[in-house]
Amino acid sequence: MKKNDKDNLIDQLKEKGLKITPQRLAIVDALVDNCKRHPGATLIYNEARKKAKRVSLSTVYATLKEFSENGLIRQLEFDRMENRYDLDLSDHVNLICNRCGKIEDYSIPEPLEPRDIARKAGFIVTDTRMELHGYCRDCLKRPD
Amino acid sequence: MKKNDKDNLIDQLKEKGLKITPQRLAIVDALVDNCKRHPGATLIYNEARKKAKRVSLSTVYATLKEFSENGLIRQLEFDRMENRYDLDLSDHVNLICNRCGKIEDYSIPEPLEPRDIARKAGFIVTDTRMELHGYCRDCLKRPD
DNA sequence: TTGCAACCTGGAATGATTCCGATATGAAAA
DNA sequence: TTTTCATATCGGAATCATTCCAGGTTGCAA
Numbered sequence: 001m002k003k004n005d006k007d008n009l010i011d012q013l014k015e016k017g018l019k020i021t022p023q024r025l026a027i028v029d030a031l032v033d034n035c036k037r038h039p040g041a042t043l044i045y046n047e048a049r050k051k052a053k054r055v056s057l058s059t060v061y062a063t064l065k066e067f068s069e070n071g072l073i074r075q076l077e078f079d080r081m082e083n084r085y086d087l088d089l090s091d092h093v094n095l096i097c098n099r100c101g102k103i104e105d106y107s108i109p110e111p112l113e114p115r116d117i118a119r120k121a122g123f124i125v126t127d128t129r130m131e132l133h134g135y136c137r138d139c140l141k142r143p144d
Numbered sequence: 145m146k147k148n149d150k151d152n153l154i155d156q157l158k159e160k161g162l163k164i165t166p167q168r169l170a171i172v173d174a175l176v177d178n179c180k181r182h183p184g185a186t187l188i189y190n191e192a193r194k195k196a197k198r199v200s201l202s203t204v205y206a207t208l209k210e211f212s213e214n215g216l217i218r219q220l221e222f223d224r225m226e227n228r229y230d231l232d233l234s235d236h237v238n239l240i241c242n243r244c245g246k247i248e249d250y251s252i253p254e255p256l257e258p259r260d261i262a263r264k265a266g267f268i269v270t271d272t273r274m275e276l277h278g279y280c281r282d283c284l285k286r287p288d
Numbered sequence: 289t290t291g292c293a294a295c296c297t298g299g300a301a302t303g304a305t306t307c308c309g310a311t312a313t314g315a316a317a318a
Numbered sequence: 319t320t321t322t323c324a325t326a327t328c329g330g331a332a333t334c335a336t337t338c339c340a341g342g343t344t345g346c347a348a
Contacts (some may be wrong), residue, residue: 097280127277136241138264
Protein backbone atom coordinates (compact mmCIF):
# COMPACT_ATOMS: atom_id res chain seq x y z
CA MET A 1 0.00 0.00 0.00
CA LYS A 2 2.74 2.40 1.00
CA LYS A 3 5.05 1.34 -1.78
CA ASN A 4 2.27 1.69 -4.28
CA ASP A 5 1.33 5.18 -3.21
CA LYS A 6 4.90 6.34 -3.45
CA ASP A 7 5.48 4.77 -6.84
CA ASN A 8 2.18 6.11 -7.99
CA LEU A 9 3.10 9.66 -7.03
CA ILE A 10 6.51 9.32 -8.65
CA ASP A 11 4.95 8.03 -11.83
CA GLN A 12 2.64 10.99 -11.88
CA LEU A 13 5.59 13.34 -11.50
CA LYS A 14 7.15 11.80 -14.59
CA GLU A 15 3.93 11.99 -16.54
CA LYS A 16 3.59 15.68 -15.76
CA GLY A 17 7.15 16.32 -16.90
CA LEU A 18 8.30 17.22 -13.40
CA LYS A 19 11.84 16.29 -12.48
CA ILE A 20 12.64 13.63 -9.93
CA THR A 21 14.92 15.14 -7.33
CA PRO A 22 16.08 13.86 -3.95
CA GLN A 23 14.07 16.63 -2.30
CA ARG A 24 10.90 15.59 -4.05
CA LEU A 25 11.46 11.95 -3.23
CA ALA A 26 11.92 12.84 0.41
CA ILE A 27 8.74 14.89 0.37
CA VAL A 28 6.81 12.08 -1.30
CA ASP A 29 8.06 9.74 1.42
CA ALA A 30 7.03 12.14 4.14
CA LEU A 31 3.61 12.62 2.58
CA VAL A 32 2.86 8.94 2.18
CA ASP A 33 4.29 7.85 5.53
CA ASN A 34 2.21 10.46 7.35
CA CYS A 35 -0.84 10.55 5.15
CA LYS A 36 -3.22 9.63 7.96
CA ARG A 37 -2.12 12.66 9.92
CA HIS A 38 -2.91 15.07 7.10
CA PRO A 39 0.52 16.64 7.52
CA GLY A 40 1.30 20.33 7.24
CA ALA A 41 4.34 21.95 5.66
CA THR A 42 6.35 21.98 8.87
CA LEU A 43 5.84 18.31 9.61
CA ILE A 44 6.76 17.41 6.06
CA TYR A 45 9.81 19.63 6.28
CA ASN A 46 11.00 17.89 9.43
CA GLU A 47 10.30 14.41 8.11
CA ALA A 48 11.87 15.12 4.74
CA ARG A 49 15.06 16.38 6.33
CA LYS A 50 15.56 12.99 7.93
CA LYS A 51 15.67 11.38 4.50
CA ALA A 52 17.41 13.92 2.30
CA LYS A 53 20.56 15.75 3.31
CA ARG A 54 19.36 19.10 2.17
CA VAL A 55 15.79 20.30 1.91
CA SER A 56 14.72 23.86 2.57
CA LEU A 57 11.37 25.01 3.82
CA SER A 58 10.99 27.09 0.67
CA THR A 59 11.34 23.95 -1.36
CA VAL A 60 8.78 22.14 0.73
CA TYR A 61 6.28 24.91 0.12
CA ALA A 62 7.07 25.12 -3.58
CA THR A 63 6.81 21.36 -3.95
CA LEU A 64 3.54 21.03 -2.08
CA LYS A 65 2.14 23.82 -4.22
CA GLU A 66 3.37 22.12 -7.38
CA PHE A 67 1.89 18.81 -6.28
CA SER A 68 -1.47 20.39 -5.46
CA GLU A 69 -1.62 22.26 -8.72
CA ASN A 70 -0.95 19.07 -10.58
CA GLY A 71 -3.60 17.19 -8.70
CA LEU A 72 -1.27 14.78 -6.93
CA ILE A 73 -2.45 15.89 -3.53
CA ARG A 74 -5.11 18.14 -2.17
CA GLN A 75 -4.49 21.19 -0.07
CA LEU A 76 -6.76 21.77 2.91
CA GLU A 77 -6.60 25.44 3.71
CA PHE A 78 -6.94 26.83 7.18
CA ASP A 79 -6.72 30.15 8.79
CA ARG A 80 -5.42 29.80 12.30
CA MET A 81 -3.39 26.72 11.57
CA GLU A 82 -1.00 25.62 8.91
CA ASN A 83 -2.51 24.29 5.74
CA ARG A 84 -2.67 20.53 5.66
CA TYR A 85 -2.34 18.10 2.80
CA ASP A 86 -4.49 15.15 1.89
CA LEU A 87 -3.45 12.28 -0.36
CA ASP A 88 -7.01 11.10 -0.67
CA LEU A 89 -8.41 12.83 -3.73
CA SER A 90 -11.77 11.11 -3.69
CA ASP A 91 -14.86 12.92 -2.51
CA HIS A 92 -14.89 12.69 1.22
CA VAL A 93 -15.64 14.66 4.32
CA ASN A 94 -12.98 15.92 6.68
CA LEU A 95 -13.93 15.60 10.33
CA ILE A 96 -11.89 18.17 12.25
CA CYS A 97 -11.67 18.02 16.03
CA ASN A 98 -12.00 21.34 17.85
CA ARG A 99 -9.93 20.13 20.73
CA CYS A 100 -7.01 18.08 19.36
CA GLY A 101 -7.11 19.33 15.79
CA LYS A 102 -7.04 15.83 14.39
CA ILE A 103 -8.43 15.49 10.90
CA GLU A 104 -10.18 12.25 10.02
CA ASP A 105 -11.39 11.24 6.62
CA TYR A 106 -14.87 9.91 6.18
CA SER A 107 -15.72 8.63 2.76
CA ILE A 108 -19.07 9.40 1.28
CA PRO A 109 -21.17 6.32 0.58
CA GLU A 110 -24.38 7.82 -0.81
CA PRO A 111 -25.89 11.25 -1.25
CA LEU A 112 -24.40 12.77 1.83
CA GLU A 113 -26.21 13.95 4.87
CA PRO A 114 -24.03 15.73 7.44
CA ARG A 115 -25.76 14.68 10.61
CA ASP A 116 -25.80 11.06 9.57
CA ILE A 117 -22.15 11.02 8.74
CA ALA A 118 -21.28 12.51 12.07
CA ARG A 119 -23.34 10.03 14.00
CA LYS A 120 -21.84 7.03 12.24
CA ALA A 121 -18.31 8.33 12.72
CA GLY A 122 -18.79 8.96 16.45
CA PHE A 123 -18.15 12.63 16.05
CA ILE A 124 -20.07 15.50 17.63
CA VAL A 125 -20.58 18.29 15.16
CA THR A 126 -20.42 21.87 16.38
CA ASP A 127 -19.92 23.59 13.05
CA THR A 128 -20.54 22.65 9.47
CA ARG A 129 -18.76 24.18 6.56
CA MET A 130 -19.29 23.40 2.96
CA GLU A 131 -17.73 25.20 0.07
CA LEU A 132 -18.07 24.62 -3.61
CA HIS A 133 -15.31 26.33 -5.52
CA GLY A 134 -15.67 27.03 -9.20
CA TYR A 135 -16.98 29.67 -11.55
CA CYS A 136 -19.99 31.84 -10.91
CA ARG A 137 -22.71 32.73 -13.38
CA ASP A 138 -21.25 36.20 -13.98
CA CYS A 139 -17.76 34.94 -14.75
CA LEU A 140 -19.13 32.28 -17.07
CA LYS A 141 -20.83 35.00 -19.12
CA ARG A 142 -17.74 37.17 -19.37
CA PRO A 143 -15.51 36.31 -22.35
CA ASP A 144 -12.06 37.03 -20.91
CA MET B 145 -34.79 44.36 6.52
CA LYS B 146 -31.62 46.34 7.07
CA LYS B 147 -32.93 48.14 10.11
CA ASN B 148 -34.10 44.91 11.59
CA ASP B 149 -30.78 43.18 11.16
CA LYS B 150 -28.97 46.02 12.81
CA ASP B 151 -31.37 46.24 15.74
CA ASN B 152 -31.26 42.51 16.05
CA LEU B 153 -27.48 42.49 16.32
CA ILE B 154 -27.52 45.33 18.81
CA ASP B 155 -30.10 43.54 20.91
CA GLN B 156 -27.91 40.48 20.93
CA LEU B 157 -24.97 42.55 22.10
CA LYS B 158 -27.01 43.73 25.04
CA GLU B 159 -28.19 40.23 25.84
CA LYS B 160 -24.65 38.95 25.93
CA GLY B 161 -23.61 41.79 28.23
CA LEU B 162 -21.38 43.37 25.63
CA LYS B 163 -21.11 47.13 25.67
CA ILE B 164 -22.58 49.31 22.96
CA THR B 165 -19.83 51.57 21.68
CA PRO B 166 -19.66 53.85 18.66
CA GLN B 167 -17.05 51.53 17.17
CA ARG B 168 -19.28 48.52 17.52
CA LEU B 169 -22.24 50.38 16.05
CA ALA B 170 -20.14 51.38 13.09
CA ILE B 171 -18.99 47.80 12.63
CA VAL B 172 -22.55 46.52 12.86
CA ASP B 173 -23.55 49.04 10.20
CA ALA B 174 -20.69 47.99 7.96
CA LEU B 175 -21.54 44.33 8.40
CA VAL B 176 -25.23 44.70 7.64
CA ASP B 177 -24.81 47.14 4.76
CA ASN B 178 -22.33 44.86 3.05
CA CYS B 179 -23.63 41.48 4.10
CA LYS B 180 -24.10 40.26 0.55
CA ARG B 181 -20.43 40.79 -0.16
CA HIS B 182 -19.33 38.64 2.75
CA PRO B 183 -16.97 41.41 3.86
CA GLY B 184 -13.49 40.91 5.26
CA ALA B 185 -11.81 42.81 8.08
CA THR B 186 -10.28 45.42 5.79
CA LEU B 187 -13.54 46.28 4.06
CA ILE B 188 -15.30 46.55 7.39
CA TYR B 189 -12.49 48.71 8.70
CA ASN B 190 -12.79 51.11 5.78
CA GLU B 191 -16.57 51.25 5.92
CA ALA B 192 -16.65 51.65 9.66
CA ARG B 193 -14.26 54.57 9.54
CA LYS B 194 -16.74 56.47 7.43
CA LYS B 195 -19.31 56.27 10.20
CA ALA B 196 -17.29 56.57 13.39
CA LYS B 197 -14.54 59.10 13.93
CA ARG B 198 -12.13 56.67 15.40
CA VAL B 199 -11.92 52.95 14.78
CA SER B 200 -8.68 51.02 14.72
CA LEU B 201 -7.99 47.87 12.79
CA SER B 202 -7.19 46.11 16.07
CA THR B 203 -10.65 46.94 17.28
CA VAL B 204 -12.22 45.66 14.10
CA TYR B 205 -10.44 42.34 14.52
CA ALA B 206 -11.28 42.13 18.21
CA THR B 207 -14.89 42.98 17.54
CA LEU B 208 -15.35 40.52 14.70
CA LYS B 209 -13.80 37.85 16.88
CA GLU B 210 -16.11 38.75 19.75
CA PHE B 211 -19.13 38.67 17.46
CA SER B 212 -18.18 35.29 16.01
CA GLU B 213 -17.54 33.78 19.40
CA ASN B 214 -20.94 34.96 20.55
CA GLY B 215 -22.65 33.56 17.52
CA LEU B 216 -23.76 36.89 16.05
CA ILE B 217 -21.91 36.27 12.84
CA ARG B 218 -20.03 33.43 11.26
CA GLN B 219 -16.39 33.55 10.30
CA LEU B 220 -15.43 32.02 6.96
CA GLU B 221 -11.77 31.18 7.17
CA PHE B 222 -9.45 31.27 4.23
CA ASP B 223 -5.81 30.82 3.60
CA ARG B 224 -4.73 32.98 0.71
CA MET B 225 -7.32 35.64 1.30
CA GLU B 226 -8.62 37.53 4.26
CA ASN B 227 -11.23 35.81 6.35
CA ARG B 228 -14.74 36.83 5.47
CA TYR B 229 -17.81 37.19 7.61
CA ASP B 230 -21.31 35.93 7.03
CA LEU B 231 -24.43 37.24 8.74
CA ASP B 232 -26.44 34.27 7.58
CA LEU B 233 -26.15 31.70 10.34
CA SER B 234 -28.49 29.17 8.80
CA ASP B 235 -27.14 26.02 7.17
CA HIS B 236 -26.16 26.99 3.69
CA VAL B 237 -23.53 26.42 1.09
CA ASN B 238 -21.00 29.05 0.06
CA LEU B 239 -20.35 29.16 -3.65
CA ILE B 240 -16.92 30.69 -4.14
CA CYS B 241 -15.80 31.85 -7.58
CA ASN B 242 -12.23 30.95 -8.56
CA ARG B 243 -11.96 33.94 -10.81
CA CYS B 244 -13.60 36.91 -9.11
CA GLY B 245 -13.62 35.57 -5.56
CA LYS B 246 -17.26 36.40 -5.09
CA ILE B 247 -19.02 34.38 -2.42
CA GLU B 248 -22.67 33.57 -2.96
CA ASP B 249 -24.98 31.95 -0.47
CA TYR B 250 -27.11 29.06 -1.51
CA SER B 251 -29.57 27.83 1.06
CA ILE B 252 -30.09 24.15 1.51
CA PRO B 253 -33.62 23.01 0.73
CA GLU B 254 -33.44 19.25 1.36
CA PRO B 255 -30.78 16.67 2.10
CA LEU B 256 -28.05 18.33 0.12
CA GLU B 257 -26.42 17.04 -3.00
CA PRO B 258 -23.48 19.12 -4.23
CA ARG B 259 -23.82 18.64 -7.95
CA ASP B 260 -27.49 19.46 -7.87
CA ILE B 261 -26.97 22.64 -5.94
CA ALA B 262 -24.33 23.77 -8.35
CA ARG B 263 -26.46 23.11 -11.39
CA LYS B 264 -29.43 25.00 -10.03
CA ALA B 265 -27.28 27.95 -9.00
CA GLY B 266 -25.62 28.22 -12.41
CA PHE B 267 -22.21 27.56 -10.97
CA ILE B 268 -19.52 25.30 -12.36
CA VAL B 269 -17.85 23.36 -9.59
CA THR B 270 -14.13 22.68 -9.78
CA ASP B 271 -13.52 21.80 -6.18
CA THR B 272 -15.69 20.65 -3.33
CA ARG B 273 -14.82 21.10 0.29
CA MET B 274 -16.81 19.99 3.22
CA GLU B 275 -15.75 20.16 6.80
CA LEU B 276 -17.54 19.14 9.92
CA HIS B 277 -15.95 20.69 12.96
CA GLY B 278 -16.60 19.27 16.38
CA TYR B 279 -15.22 16.69 18.76
CA CYS B 280 -13.70 13.37 17.74
CA ARG B 281 -14.29 10.02 19.36
CA ASP B 282 -10.99 10.16 21.23
CA CYS B 283 -11.60 13.58 22.71
CA LEU B 284 -15.10 12.59 23.76
CA LYS B 285 -13.65 9.70 25.78
CA ARG B 286 -11.06 11.85 27.52
CA PRO B 287 -12.34 13.45 30.72
CA ASP B 288 -10.40 16.73 30.71
C1' DT C 289 29.13 14.99 -22.14
C1' DT C 290 26.79 19.09 -22.67
C1' DG C 291 23.22 22.62 -22.22
C1' DC C 292 19.64 24.57 -20.15
C1' DA C 293 15.16 24.66 -18.21
C1' DA C 294 13.68 23.37 -14.09
C1' DC C 295 15.15 23.16 -9.21
C1' DC C 296 16.91 24.44 -4.86
C1' DT C 297 18.45 27.61 -1.22
C1' DG C 298 18.51 31.07 2.58
C1' DG C 299 17.16 35.19 3.72
C1' DA C 300 14.25 38.96 3.16
C1' DA C 301 9.51 40.48 2.32
C1' DT C 302 4.54 40.06 2.76
C1' DG C 303 0.12 40.19 4.76
C1' DA C 304 -3.34 38.86 7.85
C1' DT C 305 -3.95 38.55 12.50
C1' DT C 306 -2.81 38.78 17.45
C1' DC C 307 -0.58 40.67 21.40
C1' DC C 308 0.46 44.29 24.72
C1' DG C 309 0.68 48.11 27.84
C1' DA C 310 -1.46 52.31 28.32
C1' DT C 311 -5.58 55.08 28.02
C1' DA C 312 -10.53 55.84 27.56
C1' DT C 313 -15.34 54.96 28.31
C1' DG C 314 -20.10 52.49 28.77
C1' DA C 315 -23.26 51.67 32.10
C1' DA C 316 -24.40 49.80 36.75
C1' DA C 317 -24.57 51.35 41.28
C1' DA C 318 -24.51 54.94 44.69
C1' DT D 319 -25.67 62.80 38.46
C1' DT D 320 -21.36 61.28 39.82
C1' DT D 321 -18.45 57.52 40.80
C1' DT D 322 -16.33 53.32 39.66
C1' DC D 323 -14.23 49.77 37.20
C1' DA D 324 -14.72 46.03 34.03
C1' DT D 325 -14.66 46.28 29.43
C1' DA D 326 -13.14 48.57 25.08
C1' DT D 327 -10.05 50.91 22.32
C1' DC D 328 -5.62 52.37 20.49
C1' DG D 329 -1.37 52.08 17.78
C1' DG D 330 2.57 49.84 17.28
C1' DA D 331 5.22 45.82 17.77
C1' DA D 332 5.24 40.82 17.33
C1' DT D 333 3.85 36.46 15.20
C1' DC D 334 3.51 33.07 11.88
C1' DA D 335 2.55 30.85 7.60
C1' DT D 336 3.69 31.59 3.18
C1' DT D 337 5.83 33.76 -0.93
C1' DC D 338 9.38 36.20 -3.31
C1' DC D 339 13.97 36.83 -5.01
C1' DA D 340 18.52 36.42 -6.89
C1' DG D 341 22.03 33.40 -7.40
C1' DG D 342 23.87 28.78 -7.50
C1' DT D 343 22.76 23.67 -8.69
C1' DT D 344 21.17 19.67 -11.14
C1' DG D 345 18.08 16.27 -13.70
C1' DC D 346 17.82 14.60 -17.97
C1' DA D 347 17.14 14.96 -23.08
C1' DA D 348 19.90 15.18 -27.00
